[in-house]
Amino acid sequence: MTGDNGSMRASDGDREAVAQRLRAALDEGRLTVAEYDERLQQAFAATTYGELVPITADLPEPTPPKKSKDLVKREKRKRKQIKEWREWGGVAVILCGIWLVTSIASGELGFFWPMIPLGIWAAVILSGLVSGGGGGKSERSGD
Structure with missing residues (x-):
């Protein structure tokens, strides 16, 4: 009204x-x-x-x-996970771009080396998801 x-x-x-x-x-x-x-x-x-x-x-x-403490924690954890995957995606684009440029420059497709750091990083992020997202520096310090 x-x-x-x-x-x-x-x-x-x-x-x-x-x-x-x-x-x-x-x-x-x-x-x-x-x-x-x-x-x-x-x-x-x-x-x-x-x-x-x-x-x-x-x-x-x-x-x-008012939002419950558990809901606030879940929302904070979700934002953190989205941020982690967004950062991973950005680095993946850069590394794949470097690999592509070096492959084009050499005239042949070289070993796809970005899978090693990206795979390790993805495994770390996924282990955080499976274990409930705990253990991160920002969660321990309360940031």
């Missing part, structure tokens, strides 16, 4: 937003089932902002739920 004018017509989205706020208030124990039902009927019958505002006027703004 973005309008200051109470006579402005409300949309279905505005009524649905009020209904969601009422559901949150019911879940928090701020409304009884009877109050919720009555206000919900008023919300869906409302045609203007002015009719919607009083329905939730005595309810506080809902607070977004």
Whole structure:
């Protein structure tokens, strides 16, 4: 409900937003089932902002739920893994480019040596994934 004018017509989205706020208030124990039902009927019958505002006027703004520590840790670990693979990909492009240029310069395809450092690096990253991503310097120091 973005309008200051109470006579402005409300949309279905505005009524649905009020209904969601009422559901949150019911879940928090701020409304009884009877109050919720009555206000919900008023919300869906409302045609203007002015009719919607009083329905939730005595309810506080809902607070977004805080992320759990486990969820924050998982998100941080996922970002770290994406960064590691992105760095691996960048180095892979550079090493393969060097191999290609040296192969073209020599006139024949040489041994594909980038597979050795890239393979070892990928194995290290994969072992971190399998073991749960622990053991990295940034995780031990809390960065």
